[in-house]
Amino acid sequence: MMKSCKHFMGYMADSSKTTMRVVQPYIGFAYNLLTSPREVGAVCPSSPALASVLVDASKACAFKTDGLVIDLGAGSGVVTRKLLERGVPPRSIVAIDRSPSFARVVGKRFPGVAVLCEDAKNLAAAVKSARPGERVKTVISSLPFRSLPGQTRKAVADGIMGVLRQQGGCGCLVQFSYFWWDQYPLARYGFIPRSRRFVFWNVPPAVVEVYTVPE
Numbered sequence: 001m002m003k004s005c006k007h008f009m010g011y012m013a014d015s016s017k018t019t020m021r022v023v024q025p026y027i028g029f030a031y032n033l034l035t036s037p038r039e040v041g042a043v044c045p046s047s048p049a050l051a052s053v054l055v056d057a058s059k060a061c062a063f064k065t066d067g068l069v070i071d072l073g074a075g076s077g078v079v080t081r082k083l084l085e086r087g088v089p090p091r092s093i094v095a096i097d098r099s100p101s102f103a104r105v106v107g108k109r110f111p112g113v114a115v116l117c118e119d120a121k122n123l124a125a126a127v128k129s130a131r132p133g134e135r136v137k138t139v140i141s142s143l144p145f146r147s148l149p150g151q152t153r154k155a156v157a158d159g160i161m162g163v164l165r166q167q168g169g170c171g172c173l174v175q176f177s178y179f180w181w182d183q184y185p186l187a188r189y190g191f192i193p194r195s196r197r198f199v200f201w202n203v204p205p206a207v208v209e210v211y212t213v214p215e
């Protein structure tokens, strides 16, 4: 009797841990969505399907180069998790989000990954302080680009361009958007459009666009 009771308690503890792991990102997301809707720019965390397309696109684009992968607008850490699952070493990942609560959660969840609570406008300085002397090969951006104020948008685009150009034209930017009818909006900031892919399995469905930078 005692044995089966212990077994049952163990089972309950395990399943509540699993439930918390699944539910926690949604709680954090809802909190941030209520406090800063414009900056979050999404109704729920990115789906694993979207994260897979983002990570696979970045690997295909910058597979020959060495360097850091930046998870920009890391949010609840869905893309960070996928990068680790796809074999990117934690030391090569820098996750950046301006929300302190998101940054705290991602930092706790993924030891070894550099997690910075920073504005994307300060990308170059932030990366330099976390990983001095290292180059960036890919930026995977989940930033709600369209809903950022115009000046912030330009500053962020210039910052991404600055860190990627250090790779001499080999670096790439992967950005997703829910506005799939507006093709390659970052071309306006000098990025070179390379490929786009529609991802149906996300709420809402999204388009993933890949850019490189001029040498």
Ligand SMILES: C[S@@+](CC[C@H](N)C(=O)[O-])C[C@H]1O[C@@H](n2cnc3c(N)ncnc32)[C@H](O)[C@@H]1O
Pocket: 039, 040, 041, 042, 044, 045, 046, 047, 072, 073, 074, 075, 076, 077, 078, 079, 096, 097, 098, 099, 102, 118, 119, 120, 121, 142, 143, 144, 152
């Ligand atoms: C669409 S949500 C994140 C999606 C993420 N892939 C997830 O599933 O949780 C966009 C994220 O960008 C962050 N963000 C918005 N503006 C930012 C800025 N200027 N600098 C850094 N992060 C920013 C928000 O805090 C939010 O976490």
